[in-house]
Amino acid sequence: MNDQSTRLSELRDVVQRFVQARDWNQFHSPKNLSMALAIEAAELMEHFQWITTDDSRALADNPDKLSQVREELADVLCYTLALANELNIDLSAALEDKMKKNELKYPVKQYRGRYGPEDA
Amino acid sequence: MNDQSTRLSELRDVVQRFVQARDWNQFHSPKNLSMALAIEAAELMEHFQWITTDDSRALADNPDKLSQVREELADVLCYTLALANELNIDLSAALEDKMKKNELKYPVKQYRGRYGPEDA
Amino acid sequence: MNDQSTRLSELRDVVQRFVQARDWNQFHSPKNLSMALAIEAAELMEHFQWITTDDSRALADNPDKLSQVREELADVLCYTLALANELNIDLSAALEDKMKKNELKYPVKQYRGRYGPEDA
Amino acid sequence: MNDQSTRLSELRDVVQRFVQARDWNQFHSPKNLSMALAIEAAELMEHFQWITTDDSRALADNPDKLSQVREELADVLCYTLALANELNIDLSAALEDKMKKNELKYPVKQYRGRYGPEDA
Numbered sequence: 001m002n003d004q005s006t007r008l009s010e011l012r013d014v015v016q017r018f019v020q021a022r023d024w025n026q027f028h029s030p031k032n033l034s035m036a037l038a039i040e041a042a043e044l045m046e047h048f049q050w051i052t053t054d055d056s057r058a059l060a061d062n063p064d065k066l067s068q069v070r071e072e073l074a075d076v077l078c079y080t081l082a083l084a085n086e087l088n089i090d091l092s093a094a095l096e097d098k099m100k101k102n103e104l105k106y107p108v109k110q111y112r113g114r115y116g117p118e119d120a
Numbered sequence: 121m122n123d124q125s126t127r128l129s130e131l132r133d134v135v136q137r138f139v140q141a142r143d144w145n146q147f148h149s150p151k152n153l154s155m156a157l158a159i160e161a162a163e164l165m166e167h168f169q170w171i172t173t174d175d176s177r178a179l180a181d182n183p184d185k186l187s188q189v190r191e192e193l194a195d196v197l198c199y200t201l202a203l204a205n206e207l208n209i210d211l212s213a214a215l216e217d218k219m220k221k222n223e224l225k226y227p228v229k230q231y232r233g234r235y236g237p238e239d240a
Numbered sequence: 241m242n243d244q245s246t247r248l249s250e251l252r253d254v255v256q257r258f259v260q261a262r263d264w265n266q267f268h269s270p271k272n273l274s275m276a277l278a279i280e281a282a283e284l285m286e287h288f289q290w291i292t293t294d295d296s297r298a299l300a301d302n303p304d305k306l307s308q309v310r311e312e313l314a315d316v317l318c319y320t321l322a323l324a325n326e327l328n329i330d331l332s333a334a335l336e337d338k339m340k341k342n343e344l345k346y347p348v349k350q351y352r353g354r355y356g357p358e359d360a
Numbered sequence: 361m362n363d364q365s366t367r368l369s370e371l372r373d374v375v376q377r378f379v380q381a382r383d384w385n386q387f388h389s390p391k392n393l394s395m396a397l398a399i400e401a402a403e404l405m406e407h408f409q410w411i412t413t414d415d416s417r418a419l420a421d422n423p424d425k426l427s428q429v430r431e432e433l434a435d436v437l438c439y440t441l442a443l444a445n446e447l448n449i450d451l452s453a454a455l456e457d458k459m460k461k462n463e464l465k466y467p468v469k470q471y472r473g474r475y476g477p478e479d480a
Contacts, residue, residue: 001215001216002210003128003204003213006127007124007126007127007128008124008126008127008128008131009123010212011128011215014219015219018223021228021232022226022228022231022232022233029176030176030177030179031172031173031175032173032176032289034167034168038158038285039283039285041282042278042282042283042398045155045157045279046279048154049272049276050267052151053151055151056151056152057149057150057206060150066207069209071217073203073211073214074211074215074217076161076200077200077211080197081215084123084193086177087179087186087189087193089190090122091193091194094194094197095131095134095194095201096134097191098191098195101191102138113143115147152409158282159409162401163402168395169396170387172292173292173293236290241453243368247364247366248363250452251368254455254459255455261468261472262466262468262472264471267475269416270417270429271412271413274404274416278401278405284398285395285398294389297389297390299390300390300448306447309449313447313451314454314457315458316436318455321455324363324433327420327429327433329430329433330363331434332361332362333363334431334433335374335375335434335438336361338434339374339375342378351382351384353382353383
């Protein structure tokens with residue numbers, strides 16, 4: 001599988017099959033999945049906690065560390081898909097809607113090179 | 121856009137165009153993005169913090185709350201894609217690899233109906 | 241040490257001595273410490289992610305699990321104190337001020353038995 | 361109240377009285393409190409997400425921002441105390457024990473100026 005050819009629904013199915021085969025839907029309440037997602041996001045963050053923002057860019061050149069980060073990112077995606085499955089949320093439509101909202105909230109003219117209002 | 125027809129690379133492009141138009145790659149170090157991802161995951165969790173696991177399943181029937189959760193989940197996905205873009209990680213391949221690892225770690229026979237070793 | 245007799249400043253000193261002995265103030269920027277705190281909070285959460293809210297109360301009766309949770313809670317407190325040290329924040333005064341704000345935000349009459357506006 | 365004279369038990373009592381007056385113990389299962397703690401830690405992190413580690417040190421000189429961070433840190437402490445109350449954990453003893461473990465895990469000789477094994 002690769003991002004060029006894989007549709008979201010295919011990834012959702014991979015996760016759904018895994019969960020169903022283990023009868024894990026009983027544990028996959030949205031509350032529990034939101035915790036699992038936050039926990040995986042924290043494990044991802046762990047790889048960057050003591051290094052500078054510059055050094056975190058250099059991590060892409062370290063195959064060992066990149067491979068660990070890649071695995072944590074997969075975990076985050078896995079629970080994102082699992083939560084979408086449980087709540088019947090179409091992720092592509094949700095992202096499209098949110099990006100439209102973001103376009104209005106962060107107009108290019110005003111936010112080019114600035115991350116927020118306080119970053120003058 | 122919908123999950124049935126949208127490929128991962130299309131979603132990645134949506135995010136990448138948004139970021140580049142605002143010249144935000146300068147802020148999007150992996151360290152910062154991992155923080156952003158954890159923050160969005162926490163905002164998602166906020167909707168479930170005081171309710172029971174059972175009530176969290178019922179949230180799918182409340183259009184107002186579901187719409188809020190949908191938006192937070194889109195934020196989580198957005199930063200997942202942004203981080204994949206910065207580190208050149210193919211998410212579909214990463215997920216496929218991780219699920220294979222999970223298959224070995226959680227054999228169906230042993231984990232059917234059990235979430236972990238301590239859940240006898 | 242015990243909570244009955246230990247003052248906040250004593251705990252802050254314990255952490256400060258540990259950090260200074262290792263010359264770790266260089267890593268203890270508020271940004272990094274806020275990440276460390278969030279990571280420890282996630283590790284604490286891990287112990288509760290797949291169980292019900294009721295079962296999480298029963299954890300107090302399981303000495304093994306309680307001891308693990310106790311250690312994670314100590315880690316959270318440790319980084320809370322470290323951040324207070326770095327930013328020269330008096331925690332007792334900060335808590336006192338916040339609880340006064342909370343008294344106004346959540347009047348007893350209105351919130352007795354209700355966790356928020358939507359919990360009618 | 362200030363850290364020089366305030367004992368941990370006094371802070372615990374402040375939180376306990378607030379919770380009991382609102383009959384909120386019913387919501388304060390350890391599971392829910394661990395989520396609340398992680399959410400507050402994320403809100404704290406939000407103040408640092410887009411700035412460099414160096415700039416995060418300068419935040420102490422900005423009274424407005426420092427006051428916001430102070431309030432988030434109070435929230436983190438508040439839920440730490442609430443969780444200690446629910447599980448009957450003595451925080452001072454827990455911290456003392458954990459720091460002894462840390463002394464053995466991170467000997468000064470080996471870790472002076474280094475945050476971890478990979479930081480050669």
